[in-house]
Structure formats: structure tokens, C-alpha cells
Amino acid sequence: MDTLKLPTQKTERSTNGRVPGPHGSDSPPSCASSGAGFSRQAARDPVLETRNLCVTYRGRGTSQPDRQAVKDLTLAVRRGEVFGFLGPNGAGKTTTMNVLLGFINASSGSASLFGTDVREPIARQRIGYLPELTYYYKFLSAEELLRFYARIFKIPRGERSRRIDGVLKLVDLEQARMRQIKTYSKGMQQRVGLAQALINDPELLILDEPTSGLDPIGRMRVREVIQRLKNEGKTVFFSSHELGEVETVCDRVAILHQGELKVEGRVSELARQHQCSLEQLFLKVIGYAARPSN
Amino acid sequence: MNNIFAIAGVVIKELYRRKDFYVLFILTALICLVMASVNFFNDDKIVRYLKEICLLCIWICSLVIAITTTARQIPSERENRTLFPLLAKPLTRTQLLLGKFLGCWLACGLALVCFYTFFGALAASREHHWPLLSYLQAGTLHWVMLGVVIAFALLGSLIFSAPSANTTICFVVVAFILLLGRHLNKVALHLPEPRRSVLYGFYYLIPHLELFDVRDLIIHNWPPIAWTVCGVATLYGLAYAAAFLISACLVFRRKAIN
Numbered sequence: 001m002d003t004l005k006l007p008t009q010k011t012e013r014s015t016n017g018r019v020p021g022p023h024g025s026d027s028p029p030s031c032a033s034s035g036a037g038f039s040r041q042a043a044r045d046p047v048l049e050t051r052n053l054c055v056t057y058r059g060r061g062t063s064q065p066d067r068q069a070v071k072d073l074t075l076a077v078r079r080g081e082v083f084g085f086l087g088p089n090g091a092g093k094t095t096t097m098n099v100l101l102g103f104i105n106a107s108s109g110s111a112s113l114f115g116t117d118v119r120e121p122i123a124r125q126r127i128g129y130l131p132e133l134t135y136y137y138k139f140l141s142a143e144e145l146l147r148f149y150a151r152i153f154k155i156p157r158g159e160r161s162r163r164i165d166g167v168l169k170l171v172d173l174e175q176a177r178m179r180q181i182k183t184y185s186k187g188m189q190q191r192v193g194l195a196q197a198l199i200n201d202p203e204l205l206i207l208d209e210p211t212s213g214l215d216p217i218g219r220m221r222v223r224e225v226i227q228r229l230k231n232e233g234k235t236v237f238f239s240s241h242e243l244g245e246v247e248t249v250c251d252r253v254a255i256l257h258q259g260e261l262k263v264e265g266r267v268s269e270l271a272r273q274h275q276c277s278l279e280q281l282f283l284k285v286i287g288y289a290a291r292p293s294n
Numbered sequence: 295m296n297n298i299f300a301i302a303g304v305v306i307k308e309l310y311r312r313k314d315f316y317v318l319f320i321l322t323a324l325i326c327l328v329m330a331s332v333n334f335f336n337d338d339k340i341v342r343y344l345k346e347i348c349l350l351c352i353w354i355c356s357l358v359i360a361i362t363t364t365a366r367q368i369p370s371e372r373e374n375r376t377l378f379p380l381l382a383k384p385l386t387r388t389q390l391l392l393g394k395f396l397g398c399w400l401a402c403g404l405a406l407v408c409f410y411t412f413f414g415a416l417a418a419s420r421e422h423h424w425p426l427l428s429y430l431q432a433g434t435l436h437w438v439m440l441g442v443v444i445a446f447a448l449l450g451s452l453i454f455s456a457p458s459a460n461t462t463i464c465f466v467v468v469a470f471i472l473l474l475g476r477h478l479n480k481v482a483l484h485l486p487e488p489r490r491s492v493l494y495g496f497y498y499l500i501p502h503l504e505l506f507d508v509r510d511l512i513i514h515n516w517p518p519i520a521w522t523v524c525g526v527a528t529l530y531g532l533a534y535a536a537a538f539l540i541s542a543c544l545v546f547r548r549k550a551i552n
Binding site for chain 1: 296297300303304307308311312374375376378379380381382383384385386550551
């Protein structure tokens, strides 16, 4: 597949307390140039952007003080990138995703998808989202669920069946399409989740720990789908604790710790700059020190 | 509207795929059939008592279906986390609420059609008379009343976190209005100021659900009421349902979902 070389673009960023990635972590993404009017300008425009994003959860009374879950987060993910959003539990990854999806409002700062404020429902027209834990209407079959979501995306009636066939084939659920979701295994439910995230042929996929709780085969399938989307030039923004997986599929990563962005950059260049693997860098950033063995 | 109808469709599917409706329908049918098979005191007009009890069963069952179905909609979406992939779509919270309302209301309408058809068949078998217009008016006003109750329960489901608390409060409020609502102004007359004004204010504030109860038309085979009266009552009910829905939308828009 041809690769489009793009000039480096500097974007406004906060560098508070974080290790900068090489080349200001703005190295060009490698994107598929396969048709669809994929222009250089379009590739430079951030698909997902946060500027000085802060989220504070209000405490209850004096015993539970306010908690700042995300602090001054500035990120830009460009078209065609696979972006890994990393951090230990409680780092603020899911909170950031919740802001991006309009579930919660930012305390300050801004977030946009395709240049549209995330609070506008239209901003979600071109995205697919897979939550960490997949729960769908158990009384519906996979086909009914996908038909329902396709209707919300206003996919024309004639097109719906073709899309549903396509995504069910992609996630290997054609045989079980008419069965109610309550009869599915966990892996199958995760694949339904992936199918619903892809039903609108999204330009941006937001995946919250997509391989969480899956067996090795399930993980492999999800990884294959991400790889396939990457090859198709889609933008993928996902959080994961599987650093090996992130290293394999991601173009760029960001590591969040206690709500703050600590590291951001291309995977290969971060490894070269810090002379360590992504896992070692991750542990270093979060200040993990191995206990001496007796 | 497309999104609202899509959500309503899922709510209706949920109702007919769950067992609640079937259990209530079979229970009502059994009570009515047993009552119809017995001829108490060799009274020719016993059919009126039979109709009264059957209609009471239908009212109670319809309220149970309306309140329990509505009260769990949003809390179960949050608890089961189905709300997250749904709101990640280009769907506003207002559309979601309106879809839930429409779905619950239509589902209750379908349940009412089943109940009234069964009741009509049973009554006709004993009376050989079927006043279709009275059934239509009673059914329509009953359905409008359920619309007010559903909108109220939907608002409650956003205020009270536990569906059980919301269900209980809705039942208590609806029972209070149906049983005592019409007497509040008379009670107020005997009270000193300022309690009189407060109670009068309360009397005019609450939705008078008892206005929609025209079971007597069917029980006593009275002639149908004027359609203009029906129309005004429908507008009155829809205005209250709209007020509750607007309040629910305002509450839901401010609510953080996490």
C-alpha cells in the first residue's frame, strides 16, 4: 500500500510535567492514500482534539474533597493514526473518553471531534465507540441491535442490510446473527460491540480497553480488526493495558498518570529516545519501583 | 423523529419479550373468567358488578405495566451500561427520553387494546351488547391518563436513583390522586387560611387523573360523553405529560453519565 509522506506540523501543546516525545511528538502519521479524496490538508486536520481539558469531580461534603481526574490535557489525533491512550487504572483515560463522547462535561478547556464541539450530537455521526465492558440489549439479536443502531445513524434502509452483513462477517458472527444477545459468550458480546462500533463505517473509532477480559483468540481478533482499520486509513483512538498490543498496532501513544499527560510520541521514536521498551517507559513514567526480592 | 421511533421500537420489543405483560394479562383473564362463570345470587344485573371488577383489574394492571416499565427504563440503561454505546451515537438526550416515553406509551396502548378486547368479548358474552363508542372513549381516556403517569414516572426515574423507590412513589401519588384528588377542594373549604389557599393551590396543581376514569359509561351502559369533552380532557392530559417531559429533559441534560 502506498504511503503518504506528510510534512511535520507543530500544534499548540501544554508541556506541564511531561516527557516530550521526539520531534515534538508531531511526526507525520502514516496513512493509506487509497482514494476517498484523502488530501494532505485533511490528514493534517486533527480528527480528535482536546485543549487544556480539565475534569473535576465534585466531592461530597468535607469527607470527600473534589478530585481532579484530568488536568490540562492537550492532545491531537490526526486522520489515519492509530493512537494508544495509556495509563494505570484511575489515570483519567475513561474520563477523557467520556468527555469526548459527551457523557460528561469538561470543567474547563475544550474537546472536539472533526472540529465540532463534542457536546454537539452531530460530532458523533462519524465515530464508532466500543465501551470497556460491552453490554447491549440482551433481548435483541445481533441483527436487530445493528439494525437499531443503523437507523440512529440514518443509514438508508436499502443500505442497512448490506452494512449489517458486512460487519457481522468481519466479526465472524454471521451464524449467530438471529440469536438473542443474552445467549452469547463474553467474546461474542465483545464482537457484537465491535460490530456496532463499525456499523456507520466510522472515520474515527474510540475503543476503551477493547481486549479487556478476552481470551487470546478474542484479543487476536480485535487486534486483526484494528490492523485492518489501520490499513483502510481509519483513525483509531484506544486505551489499553496491553502494552505489547499497543506497541504492535499503534503509530503514536500518550501516557497519562494521575490525570496528567506525561509522555506523547511515536512508539518507535519513544523507544529509541528512552532506550527502553514501551513497558519499561510506562513503568518509569508512573514511578513504579520493583520491590527487592528476598 | 426517526431516532425517537427507533428507541420506541426497542421499548415495545422489550415489553413483549419480557414476561410481565403476559403474567398480568393471564392473571386478569383468569380472574375475569372465574367471575364470569359464576352466577352470584341469581341476580340478572350481576354482570354490572362483574364489569366493574374486570375494569378495576384492567386499571390496576395497566398502571402496574405503565409504572414498572417506565420506572426501569433509564436506571436499567445506566445500570446495564447500554446507555453508553447509545449516547455515543448522534442522538440527543431529549430524543432518548422522548423515545422512551413514546415506546412506553405505545406499549401500554397495545396492552390496553388486548385488555379491552378481552373484556369486551367477555361482557358481550353475558350481555349480548357491545357499546363500541363507550369502549373507545373509555380506552382513549385511559390511555391518555397513562401518558401522564408515564411522563411522571420518567421524570421520577431521573430524580430517584433506585427504580423501586420511584415505582413506590409513583404508585402512592397516582393512588392518592385517583382516590382523593377530587375531594381536596372540599377539604380545603373547611380549613383556615393560609392552609386553605395552599390546599387549593395543590388541588389546581396536580393532574386530576380521576377525570379520565369513565368506567361508569361501560358499567352502566350510559351513552357516550360529548367528543368535545373528550378532546378537552385529552388536551389537559397531554399538557401535563408535556410539562413532566420538559422537566425530565431539563434534568437529564444536566446529568453526568459515568
